[in-house]
Amino acid sequence: MSFWEYLASNYLEVIGYTFEHAVLVLQGLALAVLVGVPLAVLTYRTGLGRAAAVNSASLIMTIPSYALFGLLIPLLGLGTAPAIVALTLYGLLPVVRNAIVGLREVDPAVTESARGVGMDRRRLLLSIELPLAWPVVLAGVRVSAQLLLGIAAISAAVNGPGLGNLILSGLSSAGTPFAVYLALEGILGIIVLAVVFDAAIALLTRLTTTRGARA
Amino acid sequence: MPENGRTDTGPTAEPMIRLEQLTKRYPGQDRPAVDRLDLDVPPGEIVVLLGPSGCGKTTTMKLINRLIEPTSGTILLDGEDVTRADPDALRRRIGYAIQQTGLFPHRSVADNVATVPRMLGWDRKRVAGRVDELLTLVGLDPDTYRGRLPRQLSGGQQQRVGVARALGADPEVMLMDEPFGAIDPLTRETLQNEFLRIQSELGKTIVFVTHDIDEAVKMGDRIAIFNAGSGIEQYDTPERILTEPATPFVSEFVGSGAAIKRLTLSRVGDVPVPDWPSIGQDTHRDERAAAVRAGAREFLPLLDADRRPLGWVPADASGDVLDRGLPIVTRIGPGDSLFAALDAMLAANSSAVVVVDDAGAYRGVLDLETILSTVHTDAGPAVPRPGTVATPGTV
Ligand SMILES: Nc1ncnc2c1ncn2[C@@H]1O[C@H](COP(=O)(O)OP(=O)(O)OP(=O)(O)O)[C@@H](O)[C@H]1O
Ligand SMILES: [Mg+2]
Numbered sequence: 001m002s003f004w005e006y007l008a009s010n011y012l013e014v015i016g017y018t019f020e021h022a023v024l025v026l027q028g029l030a031l032a033v034l035v036g037v038p039l040a041v042l043t044y045r046t047g048l049g050r051a052a053a054v055n056s057a058s059l060i061m062t063i064p065s066y067a068l069f070g071l072l073i074p075l076l077g078l079g080t081a082p083a084i085v086a087l088t089l090y091g092l093l094p095v096v097r098n099a100i101v102g103l104r105e106v107d108p109a110v111t112e113s114a115r116g117v118g119m120d121r122r123r124l125l126l127s128i129e130l131p132l133a134w135p136v137v138l139a140g141v142r143v144s145a146q147l148l149l150g151i152a153a154i155s156a157a158v159n160g161p162g163l164g165n166l167i168l169s170g171l172s173s174a175g176t177p178f179a180v181y182l183a184l185e186g187i188l189g190i191i192v193l194a195v196v197f198d199a200a201i202a203l204l205t206r207l208t209t210t211r212g213a214r215a
Numbered sequence: 216m217p218e219n220g221r222t223d224t225g226p227t228a229e230p231m232i233r234l235e236q237l238t239k240r241y242p243g244q245d246r247p248a249v250d251r252l253d254l255d256v257p258p259g260e261i262v263v264l265l266g267p268s269g270c271g272k273t274t275t276m277k278l279i280n281r282l283i284e285p286t287s288g289t290i291l292l293d294g295e296d297v298t299r300a301d302p303d304a305l306r307r308r309i310g311y312a313i314q315q316t317g318l319f320p321h322r323s324v325a326d327n328v329a330t331v332p333r334m335l336g337w338d339r340k341r342v343a344g345r346v347d348e349l350l351t352l353v354g355l356d357p358d359t360y361r362g363r364l365p366r367q368l369s370g371g372q373q374q375r376v377g378v379a380r381a382l383g384a385d386p387e388v389m390l391m392d393e394p395f396g397a398i399d400p401l402t403r404e405t406l407q408n409e410f411l412r413i414q415s416e417l418g419k420t421i422v423f424v425t426h427d428i429d430e431a432v433k434m435g436d437r438i439a440i441f442n443a444g445s446g447i448e449q450y451d452t453p454e455r456i457l458t459e460p461a462t463p464f465v466s467e468f469v470g471s472g473a474a475i476k477r478l479t480l481s482r483v484g485d486v487p488v489p490d491w492p493s494i495g496q497d498t499h500r501d502e503r504a505a506a507v508r509a510g511a512r513e514f515l516p517l518l519d520a521d522r523r524p525l526g527w528v529p530a531d532a533s534g535d536v537l538d539r540g541l542p543i544v545t546r547i548g549p550g551d552s553l554f555a556a557l558d559a560m561l562a563a564n565s566s567a568v569v570v571v572d573d574a575g576a577y578r579g580v581l582d583l584e585t586i587l588s589t590v591h592t593d594a595g596p597a598v599p600r601p602g603t604v605a606t607p608g609t610v
Contacts, residue, residue, distance in 0.1 A: 107315075107317070107320075109313060109315035109316070109317035110317045110318070110319060110320065111317075112282065112313070112317055113311060113312075113313055113315075113316070113317025113318075113377075113380075114317070114319070114330075115282060115306070116280060116282055116306060116311030116313070116317075116390075117306060117307065117310070117311055117330055117331050117334075117380065117381065117383065118303045118304065118305070118306035118307035118331060118334060119303070119330070119334065120303045123334070128319055131321050132320070132321055210321040210322070211321070211364065
């Protein structure tokens, strides 16, 4: 039985897992943005704040995923919840770092003249700084998405959803010819998702960037 | 003998802006960037802050609209202590334009100009009307430029938009930090002239920073000259700064050519233009040369039916020259400075220029003599210069 024949036999299952995988990554990514961007907004002005934010996010990246699950399972149990939280944490670094860079790249003359004509901090942030930093923020989201698509496979280890389940069952049937096929199916799903996510984020960047903020 | 910025020669009206003992010490700097500054800015005037780089001009501006909080001292705006007022509300009353313009790059020209009116909650129609009005005021056609992004404008156009944005909700006070810096001299001069025209309509109270003495003399009703230690050396009208520099620092800062600079201050319309006979077009062409020979001048202007000068008729005119005269290259109007008149003479290698009124009708001829006597008014009457005969060439 060739790989393609095998795929033809279980493609519905593969599509199901791929869909789960996409949803899982989207959730982790969304949370990473919801946490990371405000974190950047709160810290980008001072050197100390920036260092604290970026260093903590980097530190999280160094925690092995099995260890992280070890910490999360007692709090969240098994399944989707610990998987989403782990992905959120791993996804933070590119988002936080890019958001800080983007906010700091806004021309000081622009922020100064905005404040000079009486714009308050909130309006300055929402109507000037974030729109101008937005393309850089989205570039961080793109990196984060690619990263999480790979990492998300590990969620199967805590009975989470996604393509990791194919790879895991491949591992458990190691030695049989199907083991390799299962792993290949998992990888194929992730590659397809990587291409789709990349295109989607590129489109999102186009649609949500005001024309003047485009580089 | 450094003085403070209180005016004794100034109008008795309450100052629009009064700074009292204003001091700013940046953390980690050993001496204050602004040191116990006293300054009164009278309403409706342009006060220029002039001084070497780093003397605290920008800091002073940012203290006035509280982009920077003072270490000590008081800021009074129209008699009201604003040192502790809400800074955002304060800034909407004070226009702010800077050299780098700081236009919002992701917003259209119209959105940039609409910034303050929108923050003040004006309705859509009123904002749109105001934007068009302001763009027209600064010399940009609204239909052409409204929808453009800042980067689709030239440097000079961007600075115009910067000024329009600062004028947004018609603030009484404008702070302008080298608003016409970093552009070519020609555009810069156009912008200066246009701004003076706008100011003559609007009568704002303006604090204007520059480190160019020529710009200061041109734009300022008053000039405050700062020394490197951020003290005021002299606070006075441009005329007095040029004629009576209070300290050696001021004379050095004004530099050579103070007398020439004073020429830029006098308008041709403000000096008596000497009588100079003319020839009407109705004079028969054969009598024209005779008319010149009969008078004391070597050339007489030939005027058309509306008294507009057509050309110069010399004493030895013949042929075509009798019909139209020699061409007049430059006509000086009442709004031109004596400097422009002198420049026109030098450029045409002659010692007189034709002066016309706003409608282009002949007013007389300005000669070197008159200009010299203006320069020397304070130093006594002009030195008589026998032998200098006005020889209008083709001016
Ligand atoms: N944010 C700051 N922190 C520390 N020192 C500052 C800061 N801003 C300005 N200074 C210092 O304060 C002094 C006055 O600066 P300021 O910008 O007011 O000068 P300026 O007169 O506007 O000069 P220029 O003509 O070059 O624009 C300078 O010595 C400058 O180095
Ligand atoms: Mg400055």
